[in-house]
Amino acid sequence: MITVNHLTKRYGDFTAVDDISFTARPGSVTGFLGPNGAGKSTAMRMMTGLTPPTSGEAHVLGRRYADLPNPGRHVGVMLDASAQHPGRTGREVLTLAARTIGVDATAVARGLATVGLTDEEAGRRVRNYSLGMRQRLGLAAALVGDPEVLVLDEPANGLDPQGIHWMRGLLRDFADAGGTVLLSSHLLSEVQIIADELVIIGNGRIVAEGTTTQLLEQQGTRVRSLDDDALEVALRAANIDVARTPAGLVAQAPAAAVGRVALDARIVLTDLAAGSAGGLEELFLTLTAADSREGIAA
Template sequence: MITVENLTKRYGAFTAVDDISFEVRPGSVVGFLGPNGAGKSTAMRMMTGLNPPTSGRALVLGRPYRDLPMPGRHVGVMLDASAQHPGRSGREVLTLAAMHLGLGADDVAHALNRVGLTDKEAGRRVGGYSLGMRQRLGLAVALIGQPQVLVLDEPANGLDPQGIHWMRTLLRGFASAGGTVLLSSHLLHEVQAVADEVVMIGRGRIVAQGRVDELIQAGGVTVRSMDDGALARGLQAKGVDVTPAAGGLTVSASAEDVGRAALEQGVVLLELRTGAEGGLEELFLQLTAADARDAA
């Protein structure tokens, strides 16, 4: 369980994280989404005890991270996969992490196996690793203490499509076994595929949060027909909001309602899609367009 309550971080007059609150429950994967500079990393650093909040608090398993005994046994953290010492081999990095947690060589072998790094790869220096291999190693470090909670900053970064699929399977499996996962990403379609819920932030503030399917539903229905004008009039007569969209209409109603209105109006439908166009990505862009601090 992760509980974030009114978490705020100010740097002088600048507010990097502005009064955010959300929960990640056991058995779920929550995607933390936002454009560059939105405040995701700053918030995750506060959750994992690396930065003190200006106000508010973040609890992991009911306590501030720093108050957890042997936090690595409870919370697996990967904030910067490139931070590993380039001169050490992957196995050395993992062995050090294992020693720190009172674990042994078997645990190192198990963690390597879990993230799909071969013996040969584990023997190579991290400086020569691809970004995808560093992500796998970072994840192995996060997983080695058999934690119940994972906090991962951009874990899919640098992974190829197969790697992304593998990561998704691993995280879903982790959550299915009762684990709690918070991951940040700008790969929106990836979050859409793996997360049960999302928390979207822009300029440090939460702009939307909730179940992925509900957020997409909230985008309404996109419809294209042989006579959009007649269909729009029919829907508006029922008190439904209709907005012209590229080549069609966006309608705040269910697909069934739109289909019935088309039938009543005798209008032939050409296309009818639930959700904001492009799913979560479109919603994300709409919600954060005004909030992007840097070019994404």
């Protein structure tokens, strides 16, 4: 578990992180989202003891990260996959990480296999790695101590579609086994698929927090059927506001309520999902428009 209480970081007159509080729970993936410069990386650095907070605190597994005995055995951290010695081989990088936290050589072979780096690739110098291979190596280093918590900043950066699919499964399995995952990513479609809960920040402050389903339902429910005209009539008769869009109907009610109306009206649904067609991306842009460099997109 990660518990963040009133965490704040100021640099002179600039407040990078402004009084944020949230919890990332065991058995779940928490998406930590925000525009560039919103304070995500600074917050994650404070959680993992790399940057001292101005005020507030962050606890991992009930303690400050710095107070954990051998923290690498409890928390796997990947904040910058490019921060690896370019002159060492992948195997050497992972071996040093394993020795630092006191795990044996079998953990190195297991870690390389887990992230899909072959023996030949593990023998190459890191300077010759692609960005995606560096991401895999960084994740192997985060996992080498068999931690209970993962703190990952843009772990899918540089991965191809197959690699992204693989990482999604890996993190989902980790959480389903009782682990805690805090994940920062700009790949919003992937976050929407994998994240159980979301924390969205803008200008250093939390602008939305809750389960993925709850936050997406704020945009209504997207629904299509074999008879949208009849469904629209049934929804309005149930006092549910509904609008037509190119993607189908958008009803201002939870998906369960929409499905119940359709069932009662004997209308066959072909699509039912929380949120509008834009999903998490639309929600994110709406909530963070004031903090975006581009402002509100057309």
